Amino acid sequence: MQINDEDCIRYLMREMDPSEEIEFEREMMSNENLLIEVESLRSTYNKVKKLPLKQTPAEILNKVKEQAVSDQQKRLRSSFKLIGWFGKTVAVAATILLLISVSVYFIDFGTLTSSPAQTTVISAGTVQPWVDRNEIINISDRTDAVQAQRIGAEYEKSYEKLIPVNKVDEPSNQRQGVLLTSSPVNN
């Protein structure tokens, strides 16, 4: 075992593991100088152990006790006040937030329920129909079935506004520019 100077103190102060202690004692038995060193330190340390305990003067002790209790009471009172103030602030803030949320909800709900027609028009306007190879306008795969049916019905209705041209040789200024481009509807 390699002995350091600090090991003597660790041994004296009982800060060694039991196995280290045994090793150290074995070393002491074989090394007289180490034994003398340890015993000399032990003898001095035994004198140090006689250092007296000093009692705090009574007046200082009482002063400290009174001061500590009074300070702690003050701290507790101020922390209770702080908690009360904080609690009230949180309650007021929560109420305001709740009122704002409820009003926003009712305003939104009122807007949605008051104009359904407008909503449908807007949504219908966003549908992009496409024309297939047979020149048929298709919208069914661009929107949901109900809306597709409604838009289809509107197209159907729009055909009714068309007036067939019976007399081709009588040009009419009014109808001259009208050109029917859609394919006939399959009935």
Added chain:
Amino acid sequence: MELLKRTTKASYKDLRDRDLVRYFRKKADEAAFNELMNRHQAKIYSYIYSMINNPETANDIFQEVFTKVVTKMDDTYNEQGKWIAWVMRIAHNATIDHIRKQKRYIDVNSWYDDDDSRSDYFDRMTDESWVDADEQLVEGETKSSLMAHIAKLPEEQRTVVLLRHYYEMPFKEIAELTNVSINTALGRMRYALINLRKHFEEERQHEFKHANKR
């Protein structure tokens, strides 16, 4: 009522430091704080006193330490740790701060040259083991010279000796408290004992010379 008081007093004595501290923190419980003080005041005061060697200054530092203890308890004391170790850290820092501030102006060892101050220290010392007056005198002289020798030690060595003696602090904790390695703390203890041995030897030779002159 008296019985209730006695029971409460007994139960406070049975409580651990941690529980007493909790009572004091939550309810500013005076009895809990008194019990803590009864347990530890002498060790804390002895440490400060032995480091400073001046009764008035030791009193001031002791009060300052407990003002800090109450102020910092809610913020820096962790209930998992030992309360006394935490208080000890505050006491040590306050003492060292004071010594460093005063180092230029006061010779810390000069107090031991003053016999009146020395008797004042032992006037307040309580030790029930002292039986008769002669024994008390011899014991007093021995303790007095021991204190004088410890006061002569360099501050770092004195700190380690006193922390170990009054708090039975492990060297790992002493090292942490004084910001050095464990080996340095152990080394300081070793040098302190070697220096003390030298002082005791000088004292013995001095006494021997005096005896021969008579």
